[in-house]
Amino acid sequence: MAAATSSERFGGAVENLTEISEIQSALVKLSKEEQSVTDEIDLLLDHHGHLEAKMNSLHRMGPNLQHVSTDAKKLSGMIGSTSELAENVSSKVRQLDLAKSLVQSAIQRVNDILDLKFCTDGVQTALQSEDYEKAAGHIHRYLTLDEKVLKQALEDAGNREGSSIDASLKVLHEAEHNLKALVRKKLDQAISSSDRPSVERFFKIFPLLNLHEEGLTKFSTYLQAQIVSNAREHLEIASSVDSSDRRAGVLYADALTNLFEDVGKIIEVHQPLVETYYGPGKLLTLIESLQKECDRQAQKIIDKFVEQRDFSRKSQQVQLSLTRTTYKSSNVHDKLDPRDLDVLLAECTLLNTRTELYLRFIRRRVTSDIEVCDEDGPAKEERLSSLDRMLRDCALSRRMQEIIGNYIVMEEYFMRETVMKAVSMDIIEPGSHTSSMVDDIFFILKKCTRRAVSSGSVDCACAMLNHTSTLLESDYRDVLYGKLRAGFPSGSFDVSQAYSMLQQGRLPTSASDTNAAKLEFLTTLNNVEVSIEYTQTLKKSLVEECASLVSQNGGMSKDKLDMCLNELTTHTHKFKDVLEYGLSQLNTSAIKPRIKPMVDVFLSTSHNISEEEFSNYEANDPFVQELIMNLEQLLNEFKELLTSSNYDALVSLLTSEVTVQLEKAVLKSVFNRLGGLQFDKELRSLVGYLTTVTQWTIRDKFARLTQMATILNLDRVTEILDYWGSNSGPLTWRLTPAEVRQVLSLRLDFRSEDIKRLKL
Amino acid sequence: MEDYKYLFKVVLIGNAGVGKTCLVRRFTQGLFPPGQGATIGVDFMIKTIEIGGEKVKLQIWDTAGQERFRSITQSYYHSADALVLVFDVTSKESFNALPSWLREVEQYASPKVISVLVGNKIDLGKDREVNEEDGQSFADSHSMRFLETSAKESDNVDRLFLDIAVELTNNVRNGEIRHDDHEDIIKDTTSVSTCCKG
Ligand SMILES: Nc1nc2c(ncn2[C@@H]2O[C@H](COP(=O)(O)OP(=O)(O)OP(=O)(O)O)[C@@H](O)[C@H]2O)c(=O)[nH]1
Numbered sequence: 001m002a003a004a005t006s007s008e009r010f011g012g013a014v015e016n017l018t019e020i021s022e023i024q025s026a027l028v029k030l031s032k033e034e035q036s037v038t039d040e041i042d043l044l045l046d047h048h049g050h051l052e053a054k055m056n057s058l059h060r061m062g063p064n065l066q067h068v069s070t071d072a073k074k075l076s077g078m079i080g081s082t083s084e085l086a087e088n089v090s091s092k093v094r095q096l097d098l099a100k101s102l103v104q105s106a107i108q109r110v111n112d113i114l115d116l117k118f119c120t121d122g123v124q125t126a127l128q129s130e131d132y133e134k135a136a137g138h139i140h141r142y143l144t145l146d147e148k149v150l151k152q153a154l155e156d157a158g159n160r161e162g163s164s165i166d167a168s169l170k171v172l173h174e175a176e177h178n179l180k181a182l183v184r185k186k187l188d189q190a191i192s193s194s195d196r197p198s199v200e201r202f203f204k205i206f207p208l209l210n211l212h213e214e215g216l217t218k219f220s221t222y223l224q225a226q227i228v229s230n231a232r233e234h235l236e237i238a239s240s241v242d243s244s245d246r247r248a249g250v251l252y253a254d255a256l257t258n259l260f261e262d263v264g265k266i267i268e269v270h271q272p273l274v275e276t277y278y279g280p281g282k283l284l285t286l287i288e289s290l291q292k293e294c295d296r297q298a299q300k301i302i303d304k305f306v307e308q309r310d311f312s313r314k315s316q317q318v319q320l321s322l323t324r325t326t327y328k329s330s331n332v333h334d335k336l337d338p339r340d341l342d343v344l345l346a347e348c349t350l351l352n353t354r355t356e357l358y359l360r361f362i363r364r365r366v367t368s369d370i371e372v373c374d375e376d377g378p379a380k381e382e383r384l385s386s387l388d389r390m391l392r393d394c395a396l397s398r399r400m401q402e403i404i405g406n407y408i409v410m411e412e413y414f415m416r417e418t419v420m421k422a423v424s425m426d427i428i429e430p431g432s433h434t435s436s437m438v439d440d441i442f443f444i445l446k447k448c449t450r451r452a453v454s455s456g457s458v459d460c461a462c463a464m465l466n467h468t469s470t471l472l473e474s475d476y477r478d479v480l481y482g483k484l485r486a487g488f489p490s491g492s493f494d495v496s497q498a499y500s501m502l503q504q505g506r507l508p509t510s511a512s513d514t515n516a517a518k519l520e521f522l523t524t525l526n527n528v529e530v531s532i533e534y535t536q537t538l539k540k541s542l543v544e545e546c547a548s549l550v551s552q553n554g555g556m557s558k559d560k561l562d563m564c565l566n567e568l569t570t571h572t573h574k575f576k577d578v579l580e581y582g583l584s585q586l587n588t589s590a591i592k593p594r595i596k597p598m599v600d601v602f603l604s605t606s607h608n609i610s611e612e613e614f615s616n617y618e619a620n621d622p623f624v625q626e627l628i629m630n631l632e633q634l635l636n637e638f639k640e641l642l643t644s645s646n647y648d649a650l651v652s653l654l655t656s657e658v659t660v661q662l663e664k665a666v667l668k669s670v671f672n673r674l675g676g677l678q679f680d681k682e683l684r685s686l687v688g689y690l691t692t693v694t695q696w697t698i699r700d701k702f703a704r705l706t707q708m709a710t711i712l713n714l715d716r717v718t719e720i721l722d723y724w725g726s727n728s729g730p731l732t733w734r735l736t737p738a739e740v741r742q743v744l745s746l747r748l749d750f751r752s753e754d755i756k757r758l759k760l
Numbered sequence: 761m762e763d764y765k766y767l768f769k770v771v772l773i774g775n776a777g778v779g780k781t782c783l784v785r786r787f788t789q790g791l792f793p794p795g796q797g798a799t800i801g802v803d804f805m806i807k808t809i810e811i812g813g814e815k816v817k818l819q820i821w822d823t824a825g826q827e828r829f830r831s832i833t834q835s836y837y838h839s840a841d842a843l844v845l846v847f848d849v850t851s852k853e854s855f856n857a858l859p860s861w862l863r864e865v866e867q868y869a870s871p872k873v874i875s876v877l878v879g880n881k882i883d884l885g886k887d888r889e890v891n892e893e894d895g896q897s898f899a900d901s902h903s904m905r906f907l908e909t910s911a912k913e914s915d916n917v918d919r920l921f922l923d924i925a926v927e928l929t930n931n932v933r934n935g936e937i938r939h940d941d942h943e944d945i946i947k948d949t950t951s952v953s954t955c956c957k958g
């Protein structure tokens with residue numbers, strides 16, 4: 001083909017060749033061309049095999065590629081359609097959503113419009129038929145409608161529909177306005193004519209018109225008026241009560257109680273109404289305004305109380321005499337008789353008891369109302385603390401705090417004066433260990449502290465407990481100590497003469513009155529001892545009294561009361577010191593001087609004796625029987641006059657004195673074996689006797705003497721070693737080795753070398 | 761029961777609003793209470809501290825300054841080991857009231873009582889109405905110790921109470937006064953230790 005083409009190409013040229021040379025050169029050229037083409041073909045033919053193989057393998061791949069390509073195409077198609085589908089679906093959902101909400105708001109709007117129309121019609125007919133509840137119901141429904149949306153609907157709807165809605169709104173606005181004015185007027189009227197059913201009727205309508213606060217305010221005005229009129233009655237009744245009436249002494253406490261009961265009843269009756277129609281959590285608002293009226297009325301009662309009971313003058317007089325006594329110039333004439341205070345004090349505490357009771361009631365009520373609405377956190381805290389503030393700062397609380405403040409001063413005065421009177425009128429009755437003042441004083445203390453506790457005020461109770469502690473620990477203790485300071489007169493003692501002297505009301509003044517002075521001293525010892533016991537008893541009974549106070553007030557009040565109660569008995573050791581002091585006085589002047597001569601008889605009784613003398617002693621006791629008799633006589637002077645505990649203390653002192661003196665006497669005497677035996681017998685009799693006269697154990701006091709007797713009864717000096725050191729067994733030696741040697745040397749028959757040789 | 765060697769009663773007195781409650785709360789709880797309301801009657805707090813290795817328990821009575829609580833407050837004077845008389849350095853009135861407070865102290869407190877004068881609220885420097893020298897010389901003329909404090913900034917508050925505790929402890933140790941509660945405390949603790957062994 002190439003040739004053909006070239007021939008074609010050259011054809012014209014070749015045909016046009018005229019010169020041989022030209023033809024020849026063309027031939028050469030063509031030949032050359034032919035040669036190169038041939039070469040080319042050869043080359044291509046050489047490649048042919050290789051290409052063939054390649055082609056074969058490509059041919060084999062062909063079908064595979066076909067698969068892949070179709071698969072890929074399929075996949076792409078699928079993805080494409082899926083995405084399209086998804087796109088379709090989601091947009092449809094969106095559309096649906098939109099459609100749905102549009103439908104809903106349309107329905108809502110339709111409903112609203114329907115309601116609006118319904119309300120509009122309803123409110124008018126309801127108003128016409130004076131069915132205010134129904135009218136308010138409609139207004140309430142209307143107030144829950146979203147007016148903005150309705151206005152929007154109004155614009156959308158164009159003129160026809162729009163103007164009708166507009167008209168409805170106008171009607172409702174007007175109706176709302178009218179109804180509000182109407183129920184306000186009606187409620188005010190009902191309140192001023194105390195038309196209870198109408199008050200309640202219109203009160204219930206206010207929350208429907210979103211006028212909660214106003215409703216509550218008006219309602220509380222109504223309730224306040226009730227409080228006022230009741231209170232006026234109570235006060236009138238109070239002022240007409242005859243002074244002989246059983247309740248005359250607590251008239252004002254009664255009046256206050258009635259007031260509180262009224263307020264309580266009002267709250268009790270109306271709380272359900274408020275809760276039902278106004279919801280929970282509204283009680284505080286109501287009570288805050290009721291409390292204002294309660295405050296005013298309570299003040300009136302308290303004012304009357306202060307005026308009629310001459311409260312201010314009495315409390316000033318007490319204040320005055322308190323400062324006066326500190327300047328030591330109390331004038332008997334313008335001093336208030338404590339008996340004049342007794343009734344007044346009782347009424348004071350009753351006033352406060354009632355107040356505390358009432359305030360607790362209010363707290364309980366409001367707190368549970370606050371708990372019911374399930375607010376939490378700061379809002380609730382705020383409500384609770386404003387309740388706290390109201391209870392703490394209300395005029396009633398403040399006024400009662402003032403009354404109680406004055407009460408405490410007067411009660412302390414009453415207590416102190418009455419106690420001092422009991423001291424000054426103290427009498428000793430035959431047969432009684434204590435004098436009249438102990439029972440009297442503790443009766444007074446109990447009465448006053450119980451009265452203070454009954455006030456229901458923890459601080460008041462604590463204050464009187466403090467005053468009681470002070471009175472006991474300083475004033476009363478001083479009285480007792482003062483009586484013992486003079487000491488126990490020495491000399492003989494005729495009890496019956498003492499009684500007759502004291503009963504004539506004469507205080508022991510001269511030396512001849514020592515009998516009376518002695519009796520008084522012993523009675524005072526008993527007074528001290530019994531007072532310690534009574535203080536414990538007083539505290540115990542007050543702990544019980546205070547238990548209710550703690551349960552009402554809780555927390556800190558318990559700690560405070562505990563502190564003040566404990567204070568009552570922390571000073572008993574001061575009384576014990578006084579008792580010890582008195583007993584030692586008694587010991588010094590009545591026991592010690594009389595014991596020595598009794599025991600000294602021992603010195604004139606020989607303990608270096610023969611068998612004959614020993615058996616003679618058996619028949620005619622030379623010492624111990626007489627000693628016992630004398631001791632008994634001495635103790636008998638006191639036995640009946642002392643409390644058993646004081647008597648035991650006296651026996652103990654006497655025993656100590658006897659042992660001291662007897663030890664001295666023994667160490668001044670000499671013994672033989674039989675004399676030692678005699679001494680042992682004497683000692684046993686003495687211990688035996690003293691053991692029978694006291695509850696306390698006295699054996700221990702005789703330990704040293706008993707050990708001396710043991711030594712004086714030894715057969716040989718060395719026998720002591722059977723009892724000494726590692727052989728002492730349960731015996732604890734109270735004698736030093738030197739004393740042992742000294743006692744051994746009292747035995748005339750023991751050789752001093754033997755004693756010296758002892759290894760102790 | 762806690763173990764402690766000594767127990768002392770400290771009573772704070774002074775006009776309403778001078779900062780007694782704030783001082784006590786700063787010392788016992790380490791805080792300055794916001795919106796502290798007036799005290800009603802008497803409050804009390806306990807704080808145990810250590811003095812020379814020994815536990816000292818302070819029973820702190822925080823009294824109300826308002827007049828109508830005066831008779832309640834007075835009942836605590838007698839058993840007080842220490843009285844802290846507080847005034848407010850920004851209130852001349854509270855300073856002027858000091859003599860009448862001292863008259864009460866004289867009338868009701870035990871002669872053994874330690875009393876300390878405290879001028880509080882020194883953080884309010886620009887409102888000061890009573891300068892330090894006046895406080896000091898009043899204290900000197902009534903042989904009391906004097907200290908200026910700020911409950912708000914915690915200035916000198918610990919020192920106030922610690923000084924009191926140290927002085928009271930030393931007094932007992934030196935036997936200058938025989939402390940009433942001392943023996944009871946010893947008794948109490950022994951009874952406790954025996955009951956714990958059982
Ligand atoms: N700037 C300042 N204010 C203080 C300080 N101490 C107390 N206050 C403020 O003074 C006011 C009265 O403090 P209280 O501690 O309640 O006073 P009080 O002496 O206990 O008062 P009564 O209980 O009524 O006797 C409160 O508003 C306190 O915040 C103080 O150191 N600095």
Ligand SMILES: [Mg+2]
Nearest residue numbers: 780781798799
């Ligand atoms: Mg305070």
